[in-house]
Amino acid sequence: MPRNIPFHDYITQRTTRPKLSLLSLPNDLFVDLIFSELSIQDILYLRATCKTLYALTHQPAIWKRLLVNYHIPIHPLPPSEVYSLGSLSGFEAERLLSRSIGIHANWKSKTPRIFKAWRFPMWHPISSMKIAPGGKYLFASVCTNVNKYALKLCMLDHRVKVAYPIAILDVGPKPYNLDVKYMRCRGELGLAVTYMTRSPRRRRDADVNVSEYDDGPQVDFPVPILYHLSTFHVPYSALHVMQDPRFPPGSREYWDHANQLPLPFVSVGGVVSRSRFECTDMDEIDGEPYLVYAQGNTIVVKNLHSQGISHFNCYALVPLEQSTARSYAIRAIRILPTQRELLVVRTNDKNTRHPVFLEVYRIPCDGEMRDDGSGPPPEAKARSWNSIYEHGRILQVRISAHGLPHPRDASVHATRKHHAEPPPVSVYMVVEADNFWGTRQYRLWPERVPTAGVRDLEPMLSFTEAVQLFEAEAEVTIPLTDLQNLLPDSQDGVNLEADTVTSSETGTPAPHDAMVVTGTPTPNTASGTNGTPIRASAPVPISETTFRFPVRGDNVSRIAYQLGAPERIRLHFLPGVARALVYGTDPEDRTIAPSLKGFYAYTDHFRPPAPDARWPEDGAWRAAAEAECEWADAAMAPRTQKDGALAVLPILGVRQMHPFHGGVLAMDWEDCAGKLCFTSGQEPGTVYMLEFAPGPTEEKDGHRVPLPVPDVDQEFRI
Amino acid sequence: MPTIVSVDDSTVPGEGSSRLLLLVSSDNKHIVVEEDIMSRSRFISKQVEGFEATSQRHAILLPFSSFVLNKVIEYCSHYRGYYLLEDDPDAAPPGRSPVREWDQEFLDVDRNMLLRIIKAAHYLEIKSLVGSCARAIADMIRGKTTEEMREILGVENDFTPEEEHSPSSKCTG
Numbered sequence: 001m002p003r004n005i006p007f008h009d010y011i012t013q014r015t016t017r018p019k020l021s022l023l024s025l026p027n028d029l030f031v032d033l034i035f036s037e038l039s040i041q042d043i044l045y046l047r048a049t050c051k052t053l054y055a056l057t058h059q060p061a062i063w064k065r066l067l068v069n070y071h072i073p074i075h076p077l078p079p080s081e082v083y084s085l086g087s088l089s090g091f092e093a094e095r096l097l098s099r100s101i102g103i104h105a106n107w108k109s110k111t112p113r114i115f116k117a118w119r120f121p122m123w124h125p126i127s128s129m130k131i132a133p134g135g136k137y138l139f140a141s142v143c144t145n146v147n148k149y150a151l152k153l154c155m156l157d158h159r160v161k162v163a164y165p166i167a168i169l170d171v172g173p174k175p176y177n178l179d180v181k182y183m184r185c186r187g188e189l190g191l192a193v194t195y196m197t198r199s200p201r202r203r204r205d206a207d208v209n210v211s212e213y214d215d216g217p218q219v220d221f222p223v224p225i226l227y228h229l230s231t232f233h234v235p236y237s238a239l240h241v242m243q244d245p246r247f248p249p250g251s252r253e254y255w256d257h258a259n260q261l262p263l264p265f266v267s268v269g270g271v272v273s274r275s276r277f278e279c280t281d282m283d284e285i286d287g288e289p290y291l292v293y294a295q296g297n298t299i300v301v302k303n304l305h306s307q308g309i310s311h312f313n314c315y316a317l318v319p320l321e322q323s324t325a326r327s328y329a330i331r332a333i334r335i336l337p338t339q340r341e342l343l344v345v346r347t348n349d350k351n352t353r354h355p356v357f358l359e360v361y362r363i364p365c366d367g368e369m370r371d372d373g374s375g376p377p378p379e380a381k382a383r384s385w386n387s388i389y390e391h392g393r394i395l396q397v398r399i400s401a402h403g404l405p406h407p408r409d410a411s412v413h414a415t416r417k418h419h420a421e422p423p424p425v426s427v428y429m430v431v432e433a434d435n436f437w438g439t440r441q442y443r444l445w446p447e448r449v450p451t452a453g454v455r456d457l458e459p460m461l462s463f464t465e466a467v468q469l470f471e472a473e474a475e476v477t478i479p480l481t482d483l484q485n486l487l488p489d490s491q492d493g494v495n496l497e498a499d500t501v502t503s504s505e506t507g508t509p510a511p512h513d514a515m516v517v518t519g520t521p522t523p524n525t526a527s528g529t530n531g532t533p534i535r536a537s538a539p540v541p542i543s544e545t546t547f548r549f550p551v552r553g554d555n556v557s558r559i560a561y562q563l564g565a566p567e568r569i570r571l572h573f574l575p576g577v578a579r580a581l582v583y584g585t586d587p588e589d590r591t592i593a594p595s596l597k598g599f600y601a602y603t604d605h606f607r608p609p610a611p612d613a614r615w616p617e618d619g620a621w622r623a624a625a626e627a628e629c630e631w632a633d634a635a636m637a638p639r640t641q642k643d644g645a646l647a648v649l650p651i652l653g654v655r656q657m658h659p660f661h662g663g664v665l666a667m668d669w670e671d672c673a674g675k676l677c678f679t680s681g682q683e684p685g686t687v688y689m690l691e692f693a694p695g696p697t698e699e700k701d702g703h704r705v706p707l708p709v710p711d712v713d714q715e716f717r718i
Numbered sequence: 719m720p721t722i723v724s725v726d727d728s729t730v731p732g733e734g735s736s737r738l739l740l741l742v743s744s745d746n747k748h749i750v751v752e753e754d755i756m757s758r759s760r761f762i763s764k765q766v767e768g769f770e771a772t773s774q775r776h777a778i779l780l781p782f783s784s785f786v787l788n789k790v791i792e793y794c795s796h797y798r799g800y801y802l803l804e805d806d807p808d809a810a811p812p813g814r815s816p817v818r819e820w821d822q823e824f825l826d827v828d829r830n831m832l833l834r835i836i837k838a839a840h841y842l843e844i845k846s847l848v849g850s851c852a853r854a855i856a857d858m859i860r861g862k863t864t865e866e867m868r869e870i871l872g873v874e875n876d877f878t879p880e881e882e883h884s885p886s887s888k889c890t891g
Contacts, residue, residue, distance in 0.1 A: 038856055042862075051876050707877075
């Protein structure tokens with residue numbers, strides 16, 4: 001009772017019907033009933049009303065319920081039970097949602113921004129790095145001594161330390177071309193990391209430091225060298241022990257504990273060769289871990305469990321003259337695990353007016369096409385392919401990661417409704433000729449098919465050409481000053497095959513028809529009506545379906561952005577899964593840490609094809625996800641088709657120092673959680689991490705900022 | 719002497735098969751109501767079980783006014799004999815309360831009244847009515863700005879200016 005009011009006044013005040021506050025309701029009514037009716041946006045606005053609601057809106061139950069019920073795609077997590085719905089903290093659940101909505105809206109916005117910038121020491125100079133899917137771990141190749149290199153495993157997203165190194169593996173020569181994936185090896189779930197190294201072939205050359213040379217293909221080494229491709233597995237059980245929350249990282253107890261533990265790295269496969277490894281990929285197919293790499297025209301498939309090796313040569317492109325057929329080089333590969341196929345992109349470097357081949361090869365089962373050293377690899381025919389004429393030199397080819405979930409995901413993704421569509425697999429290219437340059441994107445849309453028949457599907461176009469000729473004259477040329485306002489010149493190829501048919505119907509054959517590649521005399525049946533057994537079959541329940549990425553005329557869309565005359569800038573793609581980051585460098589800059597000449601968020605503005613009508617859930621799911629993101633999209637001012645594909649990203653100065661000064665030594669981009677890690681040439685032992693998605697923040701004692709919230713699940717968590 | 723108010727003249731005490739209950743509101747109004755109307759309330763059901771154990775029937779004192787109580791009785795009479803999943807103590811609770819049109823019209827009242835009804839329903843443990851009221855409250859605050867929400871909820875801004883302007887308090891958007 002206030003002291004200065006006489007008692008009778010106080011009574012009368014009480015009886016004059018004060019305005020009732022909703023806060024007089026029991027708290028569980030808010031958390032269980034009212035908040036369950038509200039969207040994330042409403043809950044965030046409510047959080048700002050008063051301290052009581054600020055605390056109530058941090059209840060884990062609210063965010064876990066939203067996480068399960070929301071339709072937006074959530075970024076991948078380690079597929080372990082540590083991240084299951086029951087074990088997830090409220091903070092982590094809120095962060096997952098906030099990041100997934102935020103990066104989606106931020107990447108499409110006219111002015112994408114950086115929400116947080118972190119800086120953490122790695123103690124040793126870094127030469128390359130790779131973030132694990134979902135952005136929870138970072139592998140970095142570091143130099144520990146002269147000609148001595150190591151692989152460092154860092155944990156990211158730690159609630160107190162943000163990032164800290166948890167294990168180091170001495171390698172010897174410099175590891176490069178790192179790739180990281182969650183895979184099950186020898187029955188244990190964990191992180192698989194693969195990398196390349198090189199060493200002198202002859203013992204007497206052991207003093208020659210071949211690690212110091214560039215990792216690209218055009219390097220003449222002074223001595224003959226050997227190439228190594230190594231794969232290590234870090235079981236999740238070992239990782240989890242290292243992250244024991246009882247020992248805060250950096251403390252003496254932590255180091256004592258960590259030093260007692262055995263090294264978590266388990267070697268699961270190594271390959272030594274005299275020739276270069278062009279590109280690698282690894283994935284889990286039918287529960288077995290596979291490593292695939294390309295050497296010249298040969299694809300080698302290694303089962304990391306049984307160590308069995310199969311190999312085959314990519315189909316020699318017979319219809320072309322033999323001389324050009326040889327100049328085709330494998331530029332990028334990607335395993336498509338559900339369909340047990342390998343996407344291969346081949347281009348011709350000798351001819352400036354040449355087709356790009358998107359091919360799909362079946363990955364041989366164990367025992368097939370075995371490499372027993374008896375002779376050259378057998379030639380395999382692509383199951384389906386698409387060849388597209390592109391002008392100019394193709395400088396870079398990158399394939400995005402597929403967004404298919406891990407088949408035995410035990411994280412919160414298993415609890416969510418698991419029939420969400422993955423993003424398309426995109427092939428990104430940078431094309432340059434004498435009078436223009438630009439970017440190309442080929443999107444392979446996922447197609448829902450019954451799980452039972454996904455492998456048996458015959459290619460839709462078995463060597464029927466789906467060749468499309470794109471005329472440079474028809475494309476829009478934009479002066480370079482408008483780089484951020486790139487206009488799409490065409491969305492050709494939503495139906496490549498249909499386009500071809502149309503042009504022949506109108507009686508104006510494409511001028512370069514003579515170059516159309518005809519593989520087999522299969523008649524070009526009109527516009528995608530090739531009857532397939534799967535199209536005709538009755539729909540199966542959605543739980544018995546999966547996705548595949550067919551390379552088929554009506555399924556590949558080409559998005560080309562054309563720019564003016566080549567300037568002193570060369571674009572590079574960091575593809576991610578669904579959101580590519582593009583940066584530019586000076587083509588003449590051959591230093592180890594080239595300086596950045598531009599930094600862009602790439603978005604294509606083309607809507608996905610309509611979902612398969614046989615499974616109406618897909619359409620409903622897509623519409624619901626769009627509705628859930630609408631407010632965030634509106635808040636961030638999305639760019640439209642008119643604004644172009646690229647938006648300039650800010651390059652932050654951190655602590656008065658411009659971290660991009662002195663060039664970039666190493667960089668990696670994780671697009672699902674919106675994390676960019678890089679090391680500048682000025683500070684080779686420091687990692688900068690930029691977050692492009694908003695997320696809640698927490699203090700060391702587990703309290704949220706700016707106000708403390710009683711945290712019910714503060715204890716015993718990572 | 720308290721005045722005795724009959725809820726519905728057509729249900730004359732003694733005629734129906736259902737037994738009668740005497741409810742006393744906080745403003746000392748006595749309301750006679752049939753037992754099976756109020757069986758939707760877990761609170762009343764438990765009281766009645768208590769009566770049967772001791773074979774003594776008392777008036778049930780309720781901490782809210784007759785105005786609110788009549789509103790709750792109106793709700794219970796409307797759903798007399800209906801099965802509502804949320805009110806079934808043995809059924810698994812549904813994730814979200816279903817939309818019922820009659821409830822929406824019934825709860826088209828001012829916010830103070832809505833608040834009193836939800837409190838009464840919570841006291842009487844009528845889950846379906848609590849759910850409908852919560853939905854009505856959520857409808858009031860949905861899509862509003864923070865300032866409008868403060869007005870609707872009747873709460874004061876008790877953040878300090880530093881806390882309010884901290885960038886992390888607005889975590890998304």
